Amino acid sequence: MNTASPASTAIAQSAQRRLVIAITGATGSIYGVRMLDMLRKLGGVETHLLVSPAGWLNIQHELQLTKDDLHARADVVHSVRDVGATIASGSFATDGMIVAPCSMKTLASVAHGLSDNLIARAADVTLKERRRLVLLVRETPLNLAHLRNMTAVTEMGGVIFPPLPAFYNQPASIDEMVDHTVARVLDLFALGPALSPAWPGLRGGDE
Numbered sequence: 239m240n241t242a243s244p245a246s247t248a249i250a251q252s253a254q255r256r257l258v259i260a261i262t263g264a265t266g267s268i269y270g271v272r273m274l275d276m277l278r279k280l281g282g283v284e285t286h287l288l289v290s291p292a293g294w295l296n297i298q299h300e301l302q303l304t305k306d307d308l309h310a311r312a313d314v315v316h317s318v319r320d321v322g323a324t325i326a327s328g329s330f331a332t333d334g335m336i337v338a339p340c341s342m343k344t345l346a347s348v349a350h351g352l353s354d355n356l357i358a359r360a361a362d363v364t365l366k367e368r369r370r371l372v373l374l375v376r377e378t379p380l381n382l383a384h385l386r387n388m389t390a391v392t393e394m395g396g397v398i399f400p401p402l403p404a405f406y407n408q409p410a411s412i413d414e415m416v417d418h419t420v421a422r423v424l425d426l427f428a429l430g431p432a433l434s435p436a437w438p439g440l441r442g443g444d445e
């Protein structure tokens with residue numbers, strides 16, 4: 239892990255692929271953490287990590303991870319207050335950004351172009367540069383503001399990807415459920431051979 243600095247920028251410029259990963263204060267911080275783990279395992283993708291203060295609260299509560307545990311999983315870690323960071327500019331090339339999980343507050347900021355921290359700014363940049371933005375929005379039930387904000391982000395080209403577990407793959411554990419969702423998200427970035435197995439089809443439903 240490098241903290242953002244001119245030296246780490248030089249490292250970043252030599253990388254083949256780059257993804258911004260943000261973890262915000264919705265429940266389900268495991269999705270962002272597994273995303274980093276899977277990208278590390280995959281290799282060849284430089285990860286830029288952002289964690290909101292509420293995201294930290296949930297990481298500590300749900301996963302009992304320290305900042306060092308988490309930072310070690312990323313290549314570059316940015317403070318959400320650092321609106322002068324590389325990823326705040328469209329001139330810094332990335333393959334896109336994933337917010338996992340994405341709170342309704344961050345969703346609202348993105349939907350309204352309110353770049354009040356580096357997470358919202360990096361998402362704004364991702365949309366303006368027409369790069370892929372995937373939000374693992376998590377709340378239930380949903381009010382009209384949430385639904386309208388999801389529609390607005392979709393209209394701007396973002397992908398709303400609620401982390402809803404699938405059962406057709408017969409997961410044996412929470413880890414398998416999480417990994418399946420994370421693999422489906424990463425497949426949206428065409429990082430190589432598909433990480434999630436293709437559905438083989440099912441016969442007999444009309445009998």
Ligand SMILES: Cc1cc2nc3c(=O)[nH]c(=O)nc-3n(C[C@H](O)[C@H](O)[C@H](O)COP(=O)(O)O)c2cc1C
Pocket residue numbers: 261262263264265290291292293295296299340341342343344345376377378
């Ligand atoms: C334990 C806990 C769980 C939360 N779960 C959610 C959630 O699932 N969805 C959500 O939108 N907000 C949730 N929140 C509220 C957000 O953390 C809060 O709105 C915060 O301001 C979001 O800020 P951020 O987007 O900058 O992380 C939760 C808060 C706590 C403390």
